[in-house]
Structures are given as structure tokens and as C-alpha cells.
Amino acid sequence: MPELPEVETVRKGLNQLTLEQEIEGGEVLCDRRPSGLSHSIAHPPSVDEFLQAMRGARIVQWHRRGKYLLAQLRRKGNASGWLGVHLRMTGQLLWVAPEEPLAKHTRVRLEFKSGKELRFVDQRRFGRVWWVPADLAPEKIMTGLAKLGPEPLSEDFSVEYLRRTLERRKRAIKTALLDQSLIAGLGNIYADEALFLSGIHPETRCCDLSVSQLEELKRAVVQVLEDSLREGGTTFSHFLNVQGVNGNYAGVAWVYGRRGQLCRRCDKVIERVKLGGRSSHFCPQCQAIKN
DNA sequence: AGACTGCCCTGGCGGC
DNA sequence: TGCCGCCAGGGCAGTC
Numbered sequence: 218m219p220e221l222p223e224v225e226t227v228r229k230g231l232n233q234l235t236l237e238q239e240i241e242g243g244e245v246l247c248d249r250r251p252s253g254l255s256h257s258i259a260h261p262p263s264v265d266e267f268l269q270a271m272r273g274a275r276i277v278q279w280h281r282r283g284k285y286l287l288a289q290l291r292r293k294g295n296a297s298g299w300l301g302v303h304l305r306m307t308g309q310l311l312w313v314a315p316e317e318p319l320a321k322h323t324r325v326r327l328e329f330k331s332g333k334e335l336r337f338v339d340q341r342r343f344g345r346v347w348w349v350p351a352d353l354a355p356e357k358i359m360t361g362l363a364k365l366g367p368e369p370l371s372e373d374f375s376v377e378y379l380r381r382t383l384e385r386r387k388r389a390i391k392t393a394l395l396d397q398s399l400i401a402g403l404g405n406i407y408a409d410e411a412l413f414l415s416g417i418h419p420e421t422r423c424c425d426l427s428v429s430q431l432e433e434l435k436r437a438v439v440q441v442l443e444d445s446l447r448e449g450g451t452t453f454s455h456f457l458n459v460q461g462v463n464g465n466y467a468g469v470a471w472v473y474g475r476r477g478q479l480c481r482r483c484d485k486v487i488e489r490v491k492l493g494g495r496s497s498h499f500c501p502q503c504q505a506i507k508n
Numbered sequence: 509a510g511a512c513t514g515c516c517c518t519g520g521c522g523g524c
Numbered sequence: 525t526g527c528c529g530c531c532a533g534g535g536c537a538g539t540c
Binding site: 218284303304305306341343345360361395397404405494495496 | 531532533534535536
């Protein structure tokens with residue numbers, strides 16, 4: 218499940234490998250579902266139109282907002298819109314030689330004149346690819362972009378912002394951390410890790426958090442993201458960087474995925490609860506409920 | 509407005 | 525060994 222550090226790692230790799238090379242063709246792989254023909258292109262509705270937009274384009278730069286990737290496109294010196302990608306759970310962007318055998322769940326191929334291919338591979342098919350025409354703002358087409366809260370590694374993400382945003386909310390802090398409209402880019406792994414590091418029980422109501430707890434939480438969120446970023450993302454799940462290499466962060470997970478194992482800090486057994494349809498892992502001693 | 513729920517999707521795993 | 529059903533979860537639509 219790529220979260221901010223993984224998406225950022227992919228972005229950096231793409232900026233090293235894919236810029237200023239003409240896209241000469243591509244392919245969108247469809248498969249026949251009971252519900253009909255299915256593919257990963259969210260926009261435009263026509264696959265042909267998508268591929269036509271890709272042909273002849275070059276990528277100027279890759280950007281990231283939350284967990285969204287955005288490639289700025291140019292054709293013959295003119296702006297030609299944006300290529301947007303969201304990896305969701307299992308999506309991967311891989312920079313490969315054309316003769317590389319197609320992975321089973323390959324959804325999109327973009328062929329570059331330089332003799333390389335960018336492939337979007339996505340086992341569970343939650344991931345999405347968009348083309349946004351140059352005369353539209355990306356958030357008009359990629360509507361999720363418009364709803365994103367501040368970047369957690371920016372100055373906008375302050376203790377004061379957290380206090381102002383959470384002080385009247387009654388829901389659990391864990392579900393608030395996963396809400397992309399409050400903070401952009403956190404997912405289940407780093408939310409659980411940040412709550413452990415700040416000693417906060419995931420079921421604590423937002424409005425019950427003290428200012429010192431919010432300070433701890435803010436610090437912990439920044440720390441887990443920066444630590445993971447430094448290692449090139451987590452080794453968990455399906456994450457691979459563009460060159461097909463896993464990250465290095467997993468060894469230091471305090472609670473995520475450790476239900477039934479002993480807390481690395483106090484030896485109590487790590488527990489798991491369901492919150493908003495997502496599992497939350499926590500240490501019942503290090504993250505005692507505050508009233 | 510805020511807070512829920514269910515849905516999409518596939519592979520891996522537990523249980524029998 | 526085989527089969528069934530459950531589980532993983534990001535974002536979005538729908539509901540109250």
C-alpha cells in the first residue's frame with residue numbers, strides 16, 4: 218500500500234529516468250469482466266483518446282500531491298496537459314526494457330523513443346491513470362486532488378493546524394489521520410506507527426487530545442515519514458520503486474502488522490481493532506486510553 | 509458539515 | 525489435497 222514515502226520514492230525515480238523522452242506509442246490492456254470490458258484509465262473515457270494524447274508527448278517533470286503522481290507533459294514545446302497516476306493498493310510504475318516479459322497484471326504500457334517502456338502494473342485494479350488536457354486544471358478531472366488537506370512535510374502541517382482542525386471533532390484520531398482531506402498522504406501503516414510513537418490510543422476522540430499530545434503526534438507523523446523516505450519507502454506489501462526494487466523500512470515497524478507479537482518497547486502483546494473498516498494495531502500499555 | 513457504510517478487486521491464508 | 529470464505533485497504537458514492 219504505497220503511502221507518501223513510497224509515492225515520493227517513485228516520483229524521484231521517474232524524474233531520474235523518464236524526462237524529455239518522446240512517447241512514441243502505448244497500449245492499454247483490457248480484460249473481460251462479468252460487468253464488461255475493464256481498464257485502468259479513469260479519463261478520458263475513450264482509450265484511443267488517451268493513447269492519442271500520449272503519442273508525441275514528453276514528460277517535463279513529475280510532481281506529487283498526497284498519494285497522487287502528476288507528470289507535466291509537453292508536445293513540440295507546448296504544454297499538452299498532465300498524466301496523473303494513483304497507485305492505490307497494489308499499483309506499480311516500472312521502467313523496463315520492451316523485451317521484459319509482461320507481468321500478469323500489466324494495465325498500461327507507454328513506449329518511449331529512447332527504447333524503454335513505462336509500465337503500470339496493478340494486481341487489484343484499484344489504481345487509476347488520467348490524462349488531463351492542457352486547458353483544464355488537474356483537480357477538475359482528478360477530483361480527489363481538490364479535496365486534499367495539507368502536505369504533512371510542509372509548513373502548513375503545524376500543531377496549530379491540528380488543534381484548529383481536530384478540537385471539535387468526535388471521531389477517533391486514527392480515522393482522522395487516514396482522512397486525506399485533513400492530511401494528505403498518510404495511510405494505514407504510517408498512521409499506526411505515528412500513533413505508537415506519540416503514545417496515543419487509536420480510538421482516542423480527536424477532541425480529547427491535549428495540545429501536548431498534538432505536539433507529539435505532529436512530531437511523530439513527520440518522523441515516520443522522513444525515516445521511511447530516507448530508506449526509500451517500506452518493504453511492506455506490493456511496493457517497488459520504478460526499477461523494481463523494494464524499500465528498506467519494514468524492519469523498524471513498531472506495531473503495524475504485529476498483532477499477537479510482543480511490543481518492542483514494553484513486552485505487552487500488540488492488539489488490533491477495526492476502525493472505519495481499517496485495522497488498527499497498537500500496544501495497550503504504551504498507548505493507554507486517555508479519558 | 510461531519511461521520512458513517514459499502515463497494516471495488518485479487519491473491520493468500522485459515523479452517524475443515 | 526481441495527474448497528470455501530475471509531481478509532487486506534484508498535478513495536468515492538451514498539446515506540443519515
